[in-house]
Amino acid sequence: MLTLKILFWTLLTLVLYTYVGYGVILFIILKIKRLFISNSTEPSLPSNEQLLPPVTLMICAYNEQDIIEEKMANIAQLNYPQDKLTVMWVIDGSTDRSYEKLQSYPNVKIVFQPERMGKAAAIKHGLENNDAEYVIFTDANTMLNADAIREIVRQFLKNNVSCVSGEKRVTARHYGQVASEGEGLYWKYESTLKRWDSELYSAMGAAGELFAVKMSDYHEAPSNALLDDFMISMLMVKDGHRIAYTHQAYAVEYGSADMTEESKRKRRIAAGGLQSIWWLRSLMNPFAHPKVAFQFISHRVLRWSLTPIAMLLLIPINIILTVCRAGIIYDLTAIAQMLFYTAAIAGWWMAQKGRKHRLLYTPYYFLFMNINVFKGFFYLTGHNNSGMWEKAKRG
Numbered sequence: 001m002l003t004l005k006i007l008f009w010t011l012l013t014l015v016l017y018t019y020v021g022y023g024v025i026l027f028i029i030l031k032i033k034r035l036f037i038s039n040s041t042e043p044s045l046p047s048n049e050q051l052l053p054p055v056t057l058m059i060c061a062y063n064e065q066d067i068i069e070e071k072m073a074n075i076a077q078l079n080y081p082q083d084k085l086t087v088m089w090v091i092d093g094s095t096d097r098s099y100e101k102l103q104s105y106p107n108v109k110i111v112f113q114p115e116r117m118g119k120a121a122a123i124k125h126g127l128e129n130n131d132a133e134y135v136i137f138t139d140a141n142t143m144l145n146a147d148a149i150r151e152i153v154r155q156f157l158k159n160n161v162s163c164v165s166g167e168k169r170v171t172a173r174h175y176g177q178v179a180s181e182g183e184g185l186y187w188k189y190e191s192t193l194k195r196w197d198s199e200l201y202s203a204m205g206a207a208g209e210l211f212a213v214k215m216s217d218y219h220e221a222p223s224n225a226l227l228d229d230f231m232i233s234m235l236m237v238k239d240g241h242r243i244a245y246t247h248q249a250y251a252v253e254y255g256s257a258d259m260t261e262e263s264k265r266k267r268r269i270a271a272g273g274l275q276s277i278w279w280l281r282s283l284m285n286p287f288a289h290p291k292v293a294f295q296f297i298s299h300r301v302l303r304w305s306l307t308p309i310a311m312l313l314l315i316p317i318n319i320i321l322t323v324c325r326a327g328i329i330y331d332l333t334a335i336a337q338m339l340f341y342t343a344a345i346a347g348w349w350m351a352q353k354g355r356k357h358r359l360l361y362t363p364y365y366f367l368f369m370n371i372n373v374f375k376g377f378f379y380l381t382g383h384n385n386s387g388m389w390e391k392a393k394r395g
Helices: 002-036 068-076 098-102 119-127 148-155 178-200 228-238 259-279 290-304 306-323 328-352 358-381
Strands: 055-060 085-090 108-111 134-138 161-171 210-214 242-254
Touching: 002 178, 002 290, 002 306, 055 119, 055 148, 068 098, 085 119, 098 108, 119 228, 134 148, 148 161, 148 242, 161 178, 161 228, 178 242, 178 290, 210 228, 210 242, 228 242, 228 259, 259 290, 259 358, 290 306, 290 358, 306 328, 306 358, 328 358
Parallel strands: 055 085, 055 134, 085 108, 161 242
Antiparallel strands: 134 210, 161 210
């Protein structure tokens, strides 16, 4: 019985630490850090625009003809000198009219080959045609704020920064679109953690919606990487460089069309996360990488590996402890678990009806994310070592 009790509290502590405790500890550490170290000396860009560095804005897209016009209109409003900005579309394997549509824009550099080999391969192909030191990656279906490029370039002026991650903002096309709103709620919390990670030392990875690299410090991601953006950014951290995170450069996109489409994203991300943990396992060595190990394990590794298993095991262990009358505390935790999963099921039922109640939907989306970690494991074992994946339909 004692062994079960120890296991129960170990697993519960793991779950609470992963989703709440790490954020609380980060907040406390940063409060103390700010007492001794001021962040008021932020670097600024040169006032002479001719001194700004050349930048390549790269969009790797597969069959995105319907969004090209909107994306190019968004690029036209970016506040960066046109003679310093190269807009590159990599459309490898596209079978729609993307190539013909892009030809109508004289300021676009089109990179194309007939064979589709996945995003990591498309990035490699695009970079073979790049001359700029700074390359900003963004998706076709994400719209950037006007000062995004300026803010990203400014971040590169900070000490030892070789990668910059912008903020992802998710919006719903229609009121009450549950997949979009659940994803948006998650990203608000995730963005806060990324901002705190960056302030402590380095963000733990970048998202493909908007991130940038310094090519002199760049490492190519494996061709079969499911999370090419994460691997590219974290390979720089592995080399001793930092990822700066900024909410002043952001990309807005619509959330997934529905929860089925969102599940496609989540299980691919989970599979890519497991894949990346293995490739980046040396970063978990606290003697070689003390700061990074703490951040990487706390923010990434636990979410993609141990914590979902801990959540699953807590259910039968708590039932056994309750049946064996181990103490009133276990009765209370059993009731708490029952209420949580009942709320999650109710949230799922309402989502099936196209309705949303935050008190019910939040536990449902939380459970949904963790279930997809298990799906991600099976996705990874069956993806045939390929970097290609089916994109989720957006709302």
